[in-house]
Amino acid sequence: MTGSEHWDLESLAITAGRDASGSLAPTLWSSSAYEVEDTEQMRRLATGRRGARFYSRYANPTVTAFEAAVAELEGAETALAFASGMGALSSVVLALCSSGDHIVAPRHLYSGTQLLLQGVCPRFGIEVDFVDATQPGALAAAVRPGRTMVVLAETPANPQLALTDLDELGAIRGPFTLVDSTFAPPVVQRPIAHGVDLVLHSATKGIAGHNDATLGVVSGARDLLEEVWGYAVLHGATASPFDAMNGLRGIRTLPVRVARQSDTALRLAHRLVAHHGVARVMYPHLECHPQFDLAKRQMASGGTMVAVELTDGAEAGRRFVENCRLARMAATLGGPETLVVHPASSTHVALSPAEQAAAGITPGLVRVSVGLEHPDDVVADLVAALDS
């Protein structure tokens, strides 16, 4: 689309990923396969490159439209969608790494990612070093020249919102750099502009944004993602066209949703800091966040997630999430409903106490995904749950 490179992300969210049919809403192509003319065409499609209408594990027009939209928002050459965020992550890691290779990863990570890296990768002979990626230079220092294939970051990290410096990550030469940016959709941060090779999202979360899609997506350079695709069609974590349609529908309202949710999140963070039951509030654009300057540099807003450390530990954490009335308890984020979780007893329960401590999952930690309810109601509900 001519001139689109000059438009703001709010406009790109509306224009991106449209097909030539004239349909305003994303078109659902449910077909799993496409008829071919003759055996020669079948041979070409079966051995060809990504994008052809052949078989939906290889490519699907609805999924392709979603990928095009995400790539445009990320400022990337292309994107590749998957059946989930974990489908994206496992496909990328196993596409790029072989036995004997090495990965550098942060200590603060989504638990599923941590379990993949510490449990599955070693079974395939892939060694992983976990470092404190909040420390300047820590990721680069752990690179083993000639052996490290991937340097991974997750920023902001789930659930305690630790940050990694994207400029530092993007400056690492040699290994592929990959950032899980699920907690910061493209309207909040765009890692490709910092020189990072690949940016990954659980699009299940803010990108689809309505709790009606299970979807992952990776954006980056075309050559690199062609390589990943060659493995991904065998791995089979293929995005469903229905979920891609919902993902594309979600993209249309992503900027306004995130702007409103971020405003409410900042307001909530300020209010919770002042509460006697709260030991610490973690929110990137809150002055007391230990990486506030970095957050201001690389994030356009503080995002939609707030983490709170309660003074009275695990029991207080559990009581708090159970006492919310407007906010619901559910193990996801980025949708219209304000959601609360107590990670130590739920999302991160598969980690041992020592692993939880290393990942910053303290007993009193509560994670809040701020929704689209009226800001006054969100703040009042969480304060009432704390008071009780």
Ligand SMILES: Cc1ncc(COP(=O)(O)O)c(C=O)c1O
């Ligand atoms: C930061 C992060 N990355 C990846 C994932 C995995 O995404 P999915 O549940 O879509 O597989 C999650 C899920 O919560 C997440 O929070």
